[in-house]
Amino acid sequence: MKTLYAHRGMSALAPENTLAAFSLCAEHGLKWVECDVDILADGTIVLCHDDTLDRCTDHSGSLYDFTREDLEDIDAGSWFGDEFIGEKLPTFDQFITLMNILKLNANIEIKACTSSWENTEKLISGVIEGMKNLNKDASVLISCFNPLVLAEFKRRCPDIPVACLFEAEMPTDWxxxxxxxQSDTIHVADEGLTKAKVEEFKGLGLEVNVYTVNSLMRANQLFNWGVDGIFTDIGHQFPSRYRQE
Incomplete structure (x- = not known):
């Protein structure tokens, strides 16, 4: 069974990493979503890809300078379209609640917190604590570009699967x-990916997921090569066999 991961939610139809984007995933039959988590100044875990608010909200500045109290004033939707004016930057707890309601599974990417390792450890702790409220039948996969973060998470939660995230130019010691x-799942960039490389990964018994694929033709090629899953912004455009409408 091939898996579609809705990259930051249904991000072609709604502002990324918002509850609106994740709600649309359920409407279009996508059961797996991908989100990014980071930490505010007061320890609140939120969904946000960047370490600044400039790109995807009506505020600017470092994410690490804001607190939970500020969230009510931050508009994370108007940049995408007028119909999303007032959409908020969700907390991780709100996301977990939505997962439970919509019966979603999630790839949770822990951002390599750029403020400090101390905050990164708090972020890991917050994710672990938040997941305790997740429905028992929900599946999660934890990923990160920083192997130190993954190793620390795995040390604390040995039973939860983790995936190593790599840029297009992978290190020789990948x-x-x-x-x-302790990861048997690899997340690799679509850029420059070849059939031979996929076969190398699969030959080692790895689960292979590719980001970010917004071409149906390319997705079909990757699946034919043996890729297990892809991250996409356009999950709603895929044939019904990949969705559960």
Whole structure:
């Protein structure tokens, strides 16, 4: 069974990493979503890809300078379209609640918190605590570009699967990194990915997921090569066999 991961929610139809974007996933039959989590100044875990608010909200400045109290004043939807004016930057707890209501599964990407390692550890702790409220039948996969973060998460939660995230130019010791993180799932960039590379990954018994694929033709090619899953912004455009409408 091939898996579609809705990249930051249904981000072609709604502002990324918002409850609106994740709600649309359920409407279009996508059961797996991908989100990014980071931490505010007061320890609140929120969904946000960038470490600044400039790109996807009506505010600017470092994410790490804001607190939960500020969230009510931050508009995370108007940049995308007038119909999303007032959409908020969701907390991780709100996301977990929505997952439970809509019966979603999630790839949770822990951002390599740029403020400090201390805050990164608090972020890991917050994610672990938040997931305790998740429905028992929900599936989660934790990913990160920083192997130190993954290794620390795995140390604390050995039973939860983790995926190593790599840029297009992978380090030569990528397999050793995966082994150190106790990961058997690899997330790789679509850019420059070849059939031979996919076969190498699969030959090692790895689950292979590719980001970010917004071409149906390319997605079909990747699936034919043996890729297990893809991250996409356009999950609503995929054939029904990939969705559960």
């Amino acid at each position: 397999l050793a990194i995966m082994q150190a993180c």
